[in-house]
Amino acid sequence: MTVTVDTGHRSIGQLFVAQVAKNPTGRAFSGPAPITTTTADGAIGTTSLTWQETADQVFALAAGLVELGVNPGDRVGIASGTRVEWILADLAVMCAGGATTTIYPTTEAGDAAFILADSGSVVLFAEDAAQLAKFQERIDDLPDLRAIVTFEPVEDESDGVLSLADLLDRGSERLIAEPTLVEERIAGIGPEDLATLIYTSGTTGRPKGVRLVHANWIWESEAQASLGIIEQHDLQYLWLPMAHSFGKVLLCAQLTLGFESYVDGRVDKIVESLPHVKPTVMAGVPRIYEKVYNRVRGMAQDKGGATWKIFNWALGVGKQVVALREQGKQPSGFLALKYAIATKLVFSKLQERFGGRMRGMISGAAPLSREVNEFFHAAGIPIYEGYGLTETAAGAFVNLPERFRLGTVGLPLGDLDVKIAEDGEILLRGGNVMRGYHHLPEETEEVLDDDGWFHTGDIGELEDGFLRITDRKKDLVKTSGGKYVAPSYIEGLFKTIVPQVSQVLVHTRNYCTMLITLDEDEMRTWAQGAGLESLSGAELAGHPQVRAHVQAGVDQLNGQINRWESIKGFVILPQDLSVDNGEITPSLKVRRKFVEEKYSSDLDSLY
Missing domain, CATH: 3.40.50.980 (Rossmann fold)
Known part of the structure; x- marks a missing residue:
């Protein structure tokens, strides 16, 4: 149907x-x-x-x-x-x-x-000589x-190759x-x-x-x-x-x-370009927002003293305002005054980093941690987290300016039907659902049932119409004690505890462990404060001081999650995961099974 x-x-x-x-x-x-x-x-x-x-x-x-x-x-x-x-x-x-x-x-x-x-x-349209x-x-x-049509001029006189012009x-x-x-x-x-x-x-x-x-x-x-x-x-x-x-x-x-779109796919130019382009809206993936959050918080923390105190005070005020807005209310009286001061002292600086005109941003493709989302909402640049899959033409759920709930992916779009199966899997039916997999009828039948319901493979729950994603069905793992572990929640939480972390992968056999990579920019700043600025990224990954810093974060993490989810060991990889190496997708999601197989010997060492 x-x-x-x-x-x-x-x-x-x-x-x-x-x-x-x-x-x-x-x-x-x-x-x-x-x-x-x-x-x-x-x-x-x-x-x-x-x-x-x-x-x-x-x-x-x-x-x-x-x-x-x-x-x-x-x-x-x-x-x-x-x-x-x-x-x-x-x-x-x-x-x-x-x-x-x-x-x-x-x-x-x-x-x-x-x-x-x-x-x-x-x-085929090919971008340049490398793609050709x-x-x-x-x-x-x-x-x-x-025929192949190239966007950029190439030195090729082969038959069937022509330029866009x-x-x-x-x-x-x-x-x-x-x-x-x-x-x-x-x-x-x-x-x-x-x-x-x-x-x-x-x-x-x-x-x-x-x-x-x-x-x-x-x-x-x-x-x-x-x-x-x-x-x-x-x-x-x-x-x-x-x-x-x-x-x-x-x-x-x-x-x-x-509306107008400024189009530039160079991820490394985003931060540099935003103040010049001055956009009013932008969509992105959680990793982009995590890096901004970690950088802003890290700079305030490094300055210490009054700067760090003012930052935390402003964030506390902002969180009160966000809590009101979640209820459909606006701050008034003394709280409104404090928020205006917090905006002038702290949040306006972040707003300028985004060009000074940003009304809001959309996040999708992977889970966004509540802490990061709350920070941006408090700063007056709300992130509207949404959810969808390629099989649902991307958009299925999203939070709205007037109706949002942090920690959820929002409300269904249009006339989309949704139900939760007995095992917790999210099922969707609507005009955005694909017509099947190309040349793969058996795989299509596995996810599209006779009543038109698409089986997403994600686990979730509905709260007053808002959808909360728990994890990927295939990623949920059971410990030897029979308890289920949702890796994505733990991974997102850990990134907010240790801002120097780039990627995290929780792995479970009879207990939980992690593969960790470090963020090059954040580690460079941290290394200067620790007197390790002369070390390379690989040397930092293996340094005892770095391991002790990460271990302190793991200890803090374990204090915030269930006992059976506790991380018993971790490996810091010498380099970050990359798209070029096939370890993460172009939308910056970790290819979990590929990474687990590639670093299987490191994981084996933890068991």
Whole structure:
């Protein structure tokens, strides 16, 4: 059974065209890299696009894809980091009647070629020479691939390789001959036509392609439009991987509401760019917010004395205000006065770090600790934690400005149905649920039952409509004493206790242990105070003083959790986990089984 919402639009292409007609001169996208436009004066190298300029490029690219032989329903791959060109290419695929196959730029060559082959993609957008080489090495395994289009210029004269500018030229010429070509393609797209294939980064075996149709994204766009988190006049800082459903769902919200997005996928540039871009909204993953929280708290603690006392006083006042706002109330009287002082002395400095205009932020993809969330709410930059999976087109639950509850992932979006199974698993049914896994009917039947309920694999509970996630069903482990342990809760709590920690993985056999990595920036600051600034990261990881510091944090952690959850031992790895090494996903989630297998000898030593 499929639950749909009548939005008035049949496809992403229709949604896009409607927004262009509504606000042709409004700013749509901006970014740090030159953007080639197709305006009448032939301007090149601008850093922003209006909605009409965006449409000009998208239509030319869509016609170019048709010229390359892309037929309705054909898949087109995109292997690139987040940038404006990614969005232009994706919209062009949508308007040509095709379906986008997303590929993370960090995906290793074997898996990348598998995704392209399994999807049957006929054209590929590749970001640069490195991405191009990845596929050319395996071109014999890609019989369906007809052409590769590169976003950046490359020194390659191979047949079938062309630049984005070349594709724009081909499409522009095709539109002269057939001016209504793209409109006709858009008109032929139905809500149940495939829009996107997003391959989940599984911990074992090959990735699975999640089939998301236009109706899924239209449902999401309409559901988000009524939330009040993002509004028409907002400026979004968009850095999330567009190859991830979280990034794609934000694009769908933009097509409905018409706000502007500053697009820059360079994670290392976020902190530097925010004060210059001055966005009003941003979405991210918990690791980004954890790093900011740890840095701000650490700086205040290092200064000590009055600074540390004022920081804690301000945070205490802020927490009182947050508690009132959770109840739908606002501070008044003496508390309002104290909060104004706390904001001026402490919180305003954090607000300036985010550009001074940030109204709120969204967190998803992994659990956000209550302590971090409470801190940002207290500071006047509320984080609205949400929940969803690739299989539910990202958005399923989210906290709202007027209705939020810390420690939960919020209320269901739109007309989404939810129920909790007898074993605690969260089941969802609605217009955002995928149509199955590509070429994998048995795996589809395992998660989609006959009544249309999607079995998420997550354990949770409902509290007055708000959903609280306990853990992944497959990650819950039972100790030898028969007690269940939820690793993610313990991991999140420990990160707030020891801010120098980057990644934590709780492992359980007959008792609990941890694998720990250190945050390079935080450790550098800590090492200076400890007289260890001359040591490398690997040397610090093995130093007795560092181990004693971490052990003190473990002792504090054990005092806050159940006895059977207590951490009996830990290993500090000599280097952090990374996307390049396959240890974490591009959305910064730890690939638990992969890491446990890779560091099995370290874990064995703890037992």
